[in-house]
Amino acid sequence: MIQLDKKYQPQEVEDKWLRHWAEHRLAHADETRDGETFCMVIPPPNITGSLHIGHAFNNTLQDILARWRRMQGKNTLWQPGTDHAGIATQNVVERQLAAEGTTRHDIGRKAFIERVWKWKDESGGSINKQLVRLGCSLDWERDRFTMDEGLSKAVREVFVTLYEDGLIYKGDYIINWCPRCQTALSDLEVEYQERQGHLYHIRYPFQDGDGYVTVATTRPETMLGDTAVAINPEDERHTGRGGKILLLPILNRELPIIEDSYVDTEFGTGALKVTPAHDPNDFELGRRHNLPSINVLHPDGTMNEEAGPFEGQDRFEARKNVVEALKDRDLLEKIEDHTHSVGHCYRCKTVVEPYLSKQWFVKTEPLAKPAIEAVRSEQIKIVPKFWENTYFEWMESIRDWCISRQIWWGHQIPAWTCGDCGEFTVARETPGACKHCGGKKLTQETDVLDTWFSSALWPFSTLGWPEKTETLKKFYPTTVLCTGFDILFFWVARMIMMGLKFQKDIPFEYVYIHALIRDAEGQKMSKTKGNVIDPLVMMDKYGTDALRFTLTAFAAQGRDIKLAEDRIDGYRNFCNKLWNASRFVFMNLEDYTGTCDLQEHTDRSLADRWVLSRLHKTCAEVNGALEAFRFNDAANAIYKFLWNEYCDWYIELSKSRLNSAGPERATTQNVMLYVLESSLKLLHPIMPFITEEIWQKLPREGVSIMVARYPLPDPALNDEDAEKQLQVVMDVITRVRNIRGEMNFNPGQQLDVHIKTFDTEQEHLLQNNQGYIRDLGRVSEMILGPNIEKPKSAASAVLTGLELYVPLKGLMDFDEEKKRVEKELKKIDKDMVFLKQKLSNPNFVDKAPPEVIAKDQQRLEELSEKQAKLQVHLKTIVEATS
Numbered sequence: 001m002i003q004l005d006k007k008y009q010p011q012e013v014e015d016k017w018l019r020h021w022a023e024h025r026l027a028h029a030d031e032t033r034d035g036e037t038f039c040m041v042i043p044p045p046n047i048t049g050s051l052h053i054g055h056a057f058n059n060t061l062q063d064i065l066a067r068w069r070r071m072q073g074k075n076t077l078w079q080p081g082t083d084h085a086g087i088a089t090q091n092v093v094e095r096q097l098a099a100e101g102t103t104r105h106d107i108g109r110k111a112f113i114e115r116v117w118k119w120k121d122e123s124g125g126s127i128n129k130q131l132v133r134l135g136c137s138l139d140w141e142r143d144r145f146t147m148d149e150g151l152s153k154a155v156r157e158v159f160v161t162l163y164e165d166g167l168i169y170k171g172d173y174i175i176n177w178c179p180r181c182q183t184a185l186s187d188l189e190v191e192y193q194e195r196q197g198h199l200y201h202i203r204y205p206f207q208d209g210d211g212y213v214t215v216a217t218t219r220p221e222t223m224l225g226d227t228a229v230a231i232n233p234e235d236e237r238h239t240g241r242g243g244k245i246l247l248l249p250i251l252n253r254e255l256p257i258i259e260d261s262y263v264d265t266e267f268g269t270g271a272l273k274v275t276p277a278h279d280p281n282d283f284e285l286g287r288r289h290n291l292p293s294i295n296v297l298h299p300d301g302t303m304n305e306e307a308g309p310f311e312g313q314d315r316f317e318a319r320k321n322v323v324e325a326l327k328d329r330d331l332l333e334k335i336e337d338h339t340h341s342v343g344h345c346y347r348c349k350t351v352v353e354p355y356l357s358k359q360w361f362v363k364t365e366p367l368a369k370p371a372i373e374a375v376r377s378e379q380i381k382i383v384p385k386f387w388e389n390t391y392f393e394w395m396e397s398i399r400d401w402c403i404s405r406q407i408w409w410g411h412q413i414p415a416w417t418c419g420d421c422g423e424f425t426v427a428r429e430t431p432g433a434c435k436h437c438g439g440k441k442l443t444q445e446t447d448v449l450d451t452w453f454s455s456a457l458w459p460f461s462t463l464g465w466p467e468k469t470e471t472l473k474k475f476y477p478t479t480v481l482c483t484g485f486d487i488l489f490f491w492v493a494r495m496i497m498m499g500l501k502f503q504k505d506i507p508f509e510y511v512y513i514h515a516l517i518r519d520a521e522g523q524k525m526s527k528t529k530g531n532v533i534d535p536l537v538m539m540d541k542y543g544t545d546a547l548r549f550t551l552t553a554f555a556a557q558g559r560d561i562k563l564a565e566d567r568i569d570g571y572r573n574f575c576n577k578l579w580n581a582s583r584f585v586f587m588n589l590e591d592y593t594g595t596c597d598l599q600e601h602t603d604r605s606l607a608d609r610w611v612l613s614r615l616h617k618t619c620a621e622v623n624g625a626l627e628a629f630r631f632n633d634a635a636n637a638i639y640k641f642l643w644n645e646y647c648d649w650y651i652e653l654s655k656s657r658l659n660s661a662g663p664e665r666a667t668t669q670n671v672m673l674y675v676l677e678s679s680l681k682l683l684h685p686i687m688p689f690i691t692e693e694i695w696q697k698l699p700r701e702g703v704s705i706m707v708a709r710y711p712l713p714d715p716a717l718n719d720e721d722a723e724k725q726l727q728v729v730m731d732v733i734t735r736v737r738n739i740r741g742e743m744n745f746n747p748g749q750q751l752d753v754h755i756k757t758f759d760t761e762q763e764h765l766l767q768n769n770q771g772y773i774r775d776l777g778r779v780s781e782m783i784l785g786p787n788i789e790k791p792k793s794a795a796s797a798v799l800t801g802l803e804l805y806v807p808l809k810g811l812m813d814f815d816e817e818k819k820r821v822e823k824e825l826k827k828i829d830k831d832m833v834f835l836k837q838k839l840s841n842p843n844f845v846d847k848a849p850p851e852v853i854a855k856d857q858q859r860l861e862e863l864s865e866k867q868a869k870l871q872v873h874l875k876t877i878v879e880a881t882s
Contacts, residue, residue, distance in 0.1 A: 302314055814881045
């Protein structure tokens with residue numbers, strides 16, 4: 001006889017099946033195989049990363065899609081890989097060097113790069129091991145890295161081609177600069193936070209000594225780089241001032257007053273200081289009016305020689321000193337409190353500086369137009385659809401992409417400067433001479449490319465491009481990209497642009513944007529708040545399947561997930577429920593000689609027909625939900641069917657037939673087994689480990705459930721009559737159980753039931769299935785008929801087309817029960833008054849933590865529900881004794 005252990009032990013099961021799947025190469029795609037393909041590329045995690053709850057969520061959803069499509073028979077490739085994460089990885093190794101008392105500059109570029117590769121080989125693969133543990137069925141034989149040889153070749157090919165097409169250029173431009181990382185940042189790598197600061201109103205005197213113009217700024221230290229003051233020509237406050245000359249406070253540099261409609265007449269005094277080297281809007285103003293650009297900062301954030309007496313000071317120290325100098329000269333009119341948005345480096349959280357420097361850029365407008373059209377024409381579908389508007393807004397106002405970074409770890413830009421003529425040579429291979437003058441004194445650009453440049457090529461570079469591989473031919477374009485909204489522009493938009501440019505085709509058909517995981521109170525998780533849920537800890541504690549199912553069950557489109565540990569614990573109970581139900585099935589197969597295939601039987605019971613019909617509809621619901629990326633609906637449909645319908649109803653309804661010796665036992669065994677195996681296959685993409693463990697013990701053939709055929713709805717199993725009929729029977733059983741609970745009877749207490757019927761069809765249905773009612777309702781005597789009268793002392797329930805009575809005489813001491821219920825109602829009333837007063841007290845509501853208030857509100861709701869039930873019970877007792 002097949003047996004399962006008494007208790008499911010995930011730790012003992014998971015490693016076993018991970019090895020089994022790997023040994024049999026079940027996740028390996030085959031480019032030589034005919035048939036429909038399904039392909040996804042993983043959003044490559046940083047090699048510095050460790051599995052966090054966001055990774056676990058995103059990759060669980062991807063794995064569900066991969067396993068589901070694989071089980072459908074599609075040639076499935078889920079492409080793995082990691083990102084070199086330029087700034088983040090360099091920071092890790094630089095911290096190691098600092099701990100050793102040295103720097104990257106001390107050891108030199110070559111030795112530093114070797115050190116990073118060494119770190120990567122020793123410590124950079126931990127997240128892949130964690131993804132394996134999560135059960136992710138990636139094709140690990142194809143693992144790629146954004147700086148491996150093939151991807152490096154792809155990066156060079158793209159860079160050179162874009163340069164040759166006039167889409168890459170180098171020039172002076174205002175960029176975001178991190179003084180800590182000492183590198184440029186793209187607009188998307190800047191995180192903005194609301195900060196309380198100040199607005200400084202500064203007087204700029206006229207050169208002729210006749211008064212002054214007041215301007216307002218949040219960064220007074222940058223005024224040292226001012227080259228003009230701008231006014232709006234329509235602003236009557238400044239009529240006649242255009243072209244006049246002001247003196248820059250402290251440095252006394254002459255500043256022209258320029259006129260430009262860009263200036264906002266509603267803000268401040270209507271006069272704007274123009275600092276082209278330190279503000280992106282001022283940079284554009286400066287270009288329009290041919291103003292000089294004066295950079296007053298060193299790359300490390302200290303003031304340079306252009307800052308005059310403030311040279312060498314840190315930028316924030318200089319701010320204080322500039323303000324004091326303005327006060328001394330009576331040029332500071334006032335200081336106002338001012339809340340404004342301040343940009344921070346997404347890696348080290350340092351306040352970034354708008355900074356003028358020479359950088360490499362991609363002209364994005366020509367690339368953005370076809371990328372916009374691909375989404376607008378629905379060649380690419382973004383799910384949920386509302387993210388399309390965000391995509392369009394960003395793409396239609398896109399700025400050129402700064403792709404150079406002043407760090408050492410990354411793809412070094414393939415451009416060489418000639419020492420003789422000063423021109424660039426951009427080439428796929430290291431050139432031997434300058435293509436302009438033939439000079440031999442060539443120096444390669446020291447900057448590296450933005451990490452997102454190589455990531456933008458991911459859907460085709462990982463498949464072997466620029467070589468024309470069979471893998472690329474078979475699996476490009478990919479099918480689905482599953483990612484978070486935070487990299488919709490960092491990565492998704494750029495992949496679309498590059499895919500259309502270099503493959504002349506979209507990189508994927510669907511982009512599924514999942515929501516954010518928050519804590520139980522809806523707060524963003526962070527280590528500083530201490531509200532982070534570690535997926536590795538949860539897997540240790542509850543098992544991987546419980547974590548995966550929890551994440552899936554709450555993955556509603558467009559709605560953030562409020563995650564709490566007790567929810568994971570709750571779905572561990574689902575694992576246990578499935579395990580115990582499977583044990584029951586195995587314990588009743590001792591004489592069974594068939595397989596899991598559904599056999600033709602004419603003696604199927606009403607319960608057999610009902611469960612097969614419900615299985616058919618669940619298959620349709622789950623497949624439809626997964627097609628539409630409604631992961632939560634798929635999970636909840638399986639949960640409802642397995643727990644509520646198969647375990648709680650069908651197995652219980654089948655026990656009497658299983659205990660018989662006739663052919664109905666074999667029929668029920670077959671149906672029970674068929675439905676169990678089908679349910680395991682439905683559930684497998686979400687809970688791969690427990691389903692594999694149970695499936696392997698079933699009487700069936702195959703190497704793994706992972707490649708078994710996924711269940712499809714079978715119209716032949718659809719039985720509306722069986723569903724309607726058994727629903728009536730289940731309603732009767734449920735009402736009897738409710739009465740037993742309401743009347744505080746022992747769960748094993750046998751009850752008599754009188755049922756008044758109103759048509760013969762209902763009467764015959766209940767008569768023919770009274771065995772179910774007796775067994776599951778613990779009913780000793782059941783009387784049916786149209787002439788049934790309600791007994792004097794009885795609990796009652798009204799159903800559609802039926803009236804149900806449970807005689808109470810002899811089952812309880814009515815007086816004692818009445819006293820008990822009244823006593824309990826008084827206590828509930830007292831507790832409810834206390835909670836209502838507490839929740840209506842403004843002092844409590846304003847000061848108490850949200851979770852405390854929520855807990856009290858929940859308690860009040862529970863008491864109210866209990867009060868209502870007891871009042872019904874009391875009414876029944878009063879009526880029975882009247």
